[in-house]
Structures are given as C-alpha cells and as structure tokens.
Amino acid sequence: MRPAEIIVGIDASPESRIALRWAADEATRRGRKLRVVHGVHSRWPDSAFSPEHAQFAAQRHAPEILAGARADLAQWAPDIETDLTTEFGGAAAALVAAAQPGDLVVVGNRGHSTFAALLAGSTCQQVALHAPASVVVVRGRTNGAGGIVVGFDGSPMAGEVLTTAFDMAEARGCPLTVLRAFRPSTPAWPAESPPPDLLNAMTAKLELQVELAESVVPMSEKYPTVTAEVHVVGGDPADLLVEASRTAGLVVVGSRGHGGFTGLLLGSVGLHLMHHSRCPVLIARPAS
Template sequence: MSTEQIVVGVDASAVSWLALRWATAEAVRRGVSLRIVHAFHAHLPDVAYNVLQAEANALKQATAVVDDAVEDVRRRAPGVDVRTETVSGGAAAALLEAARPGDLVVVGNRGHSELAATLAGSTCQQVAMHAPASVAVIRPQMRAEAGPVVVGHDGSRTAEAVLLTAFDQADARDCGLVVVRAFRPSTPPWPAGAPSPTLFTAATAQAALTVGLERVVAPLTDRYPKVKVEVRVAGGDPAQLLVEASRTARLVVVGSRGHGGFTGLLLGSVGLHLLHHAQCGVLISRP
C-alpha cells in the first residue's frame, strides 16, 4: 500500500504510546515521514480563575507531551523524518484536518465496549468513520509481533485492493495471512423431502465460496511467495468471525465499507463491534 505520510495522534495515555510506537515502526517499513498530532484543552477549574494562565498551562503540558513523543521516535528510529502539530481543540477534528488521501492515520482506542467508546473512544470512532485516508486503530492488548495478519473479504469491488493491502502487511511483517469470508446460511427454499441438486445447502455454499476465494487469492500468492495463506470461509456473523480470528492475530485488515458478508462495516453495529472488541489492531483500508 503506497503511503504519503503517517499521521499519529498522541496524548498522555498508555495506548497512545502504543499507537506512536506502532506508527514509528510502520514509518520505518514504508520509508515515509511521521506526523505527530496532539490536541489539548485548557483545564476548566483554571479557567474560572485565570483564562490566560489556564491556556498557558495547557500549552506547556501539550508541548511536553509532543517533545516526549519526538524523543521516543528519535530513540527508536533516528532516520525517520518527524513533524509535529499541537492544536487547541478536539483530537478527532485535529486528526481529520491533518489527514489527506494517501496517508495512514494511527490512533489508539481505550474503549472496551460501545459505552466505553462513547465516553473514552469517540476520537477513535470519529476518525475511523470519517478520515479520508486509511486508519489503523491500536488496541491496548494487541500483540505487535505475534500471529498472522487477518483480512476480511466480502467479494465487493473494493475487496481486491483491501486484500492487496493485507498481503503487503503480512509480507512486511514476515508472517502468515488468514483470509476470512463470512456467509449467512439460509433455510433451503424448497419443501422438506424434495431435494434439488441445483440449490445450495450451507455445505455446498461454503465449498463454492472457498473455491472462489482461493481463485481470487492465487495471483497474489505468486506475487508474495513468502506469505503463507489460509483461506477461511464460515457461516455466521462477520464481525464475530473477525473478532474470533483477532484473538490470535497481530492485525486485522478490513475495507471501509463492503457488501455481502461485510455489509455496513464502519457504518453501523458491525463496524463498531469490530473496532471496540477486536483483540488486536485494526487497519481500515481506504484505497
């Protein structure tokens, strides 16, 4: 996946530093610059007494956060070109303003549920849903160097580009790739006792989808010979299948919206479930 720059949001939280370090490693892999964005607000108790002093204190603290972030990057990757941006206002707005098509935006997610997302993870949710670029959402419990990359495939027109991104990620990390496709088994449309060889059962649908997915994957296995690929087609809820796969993965790659097995991803409950329940980082690919 070609990337112009990596934009990462930082604050004082632990998951923010995980996001920064993930973004730093990604900048090294891709050979691109890293743009550190920090948004701050003046503390309300100070505002009641001295607005100017509160703003000065907030800026001082923000500058310290950014300086520490730059120092961390310099220590881990001295060759990376680092730029910084300190903004008064909301974090989501700052990241959305900084992002451009072709960038990769990296943000940490502290939430563990939809309620936590509302209270503490709204920045992650807003950026994931509205950024004009690909977005990596970093989870506190993610295993950066363990397991395969997992990609959700839905058979849509954009799925090929998402699959290419996943292969690229697996190749860069020298790990395996699991390609997951979900389908929803339906009740056979014929009366009981009247089988028809031309109609699909759950088993024959799974077999047909597996063959089709293997055919789609084959050209990329030639292009990325080091990547060991597993094709996994299963009946059930697509979000839950990806969450289950994430338990042993280092990264899940999905498209920003899809059709078929992943309809509505990042637009409704399916996307929110994955963002806030995946057990590893989630990369939302926007070609």
C-alpha cells in the same frame, strides 16, 4: 502530492504511547516520515474550566507531551524522519486534516484529554469514518506476534482491501489469512425434504471458496513471498473476526462493503470489532 506518511495521534495516556510505538515501528518498516499530532480542544464541553483556562492548560502541557514523544522516538526509531506538532480544534479534526490518500493514520484505543474514550467515544469513530486514508486502531495485543487476517466480502472495495493486507504481510514477513463470512439463509423447504441442488448451502459455500481462491491468485502472484490461506467460514462476521484476532497480529477490513461484512464502520459489525478485537485493526482505504 507529498510522499505517503505515517500519522499518529498522541496525548498523555499510556495507551497513546503504545500507539506511538506501533506507528514508529511501521514507519521504520516502510521508511516513511512519521508525523506526530497532539490534537487538543480549546475548550471541553461540560468542563468547569473556562475556554481561556482550558486553552492555557493545554498549551502549558503540550510541550511536555511532545518532549516525551520525542524522547521515545529517539530510543525506538532514531533513524526515521519525524515531525511533531500540536493542533487546536480537536483531535479527530486534526488527524483528518493532516491525512491524505496513501497515508496511514494511527490512533490508540483509550486515552484522556482530547483522546478521551477512544472507541467508546467519538474521536476514533470520526477518524475511521472521515479520514481520507487508511486508519489503524491500536488495541489489544501489540507485540507483533501472529499473522494478518483480512475480511473479504466480494465488494468492489475488496480488491483494495486485499492489496493493503498483502502489502502489510509482505512488510512484516508474516502469513496472511483471507476470511470470508458465510451465513446461509433459512431454507424455504421443510427440514425433512432434500434441498434443491441450486440452493444447497454446502454447494454455495464451496462456490464461495473457489471464488475467494481465484480472487487471491493475482495478489499471490504480485506478492510471491506472502503465504496466503483462504477460508470461507460459517457464522457472524463480527464474531469471526474477533475470534481470529485472538491469534492475529493485525486484522484488516474495508471501510465499506456488503455481503458478510455489511455495514462495517456504519453499524454494529464495525463497532463490535473496534470494541472487542484482541489486536490492532486496520481500516483500509484506497491510496488514490
């Protein structure tokens, strides 16, 4: 298996250039090779152009797009190893095929050509769902200001997500906030009656806070330079993460989960975050 790489999808859009810059910065921090993939379709559905014409146009513009990316990288990250290629067959398929566990795949939040309607369309979702590696959707504020926020749900995947978040925080030298959503169910007793201690929402929240703090201890010992805070917050998990993204530099979530983050990337919570986060979002997957 080759060493882990940073893989970024590009097209001719300004948003693609922002994603490329984000990926170049990450490759520099990590000392990793940067693989730049210009994925194009050989034809476009509902296009007035024939497949042959579309493929010719894509081939004609591909060298120009790669040359622009190469010039940007020479300015932004002249010391990193890079590999720039054009792949036919579709942007999502090209990025998924290029990735392996341990890589980090980076996509922008808008674009045209084969990256049209990222977030609104299928490319970003396909990469997020099917890539065998962690995926970053670059959107919102990308100046690097703010710490990292990670969504924790207590699922079997949660430990891997925490590891990814601590690792990213250590590389950036920034603080980490571990957030767990808490949504108490409607009480089964009359409002005027005192709730049973066992079902007391405040008690349950405090227990989750203790559990969360204990879960973070091993990571804090492994990453002693990372300042981490833990918070159990009442509310809708999607709204909480979007609100946290207003001041964060990166939001980290798992690709699967339960509890406060049920259905992430499979239903409304994940889609809401990918549409409305105010900063880049990292969808964490195990490195093996």
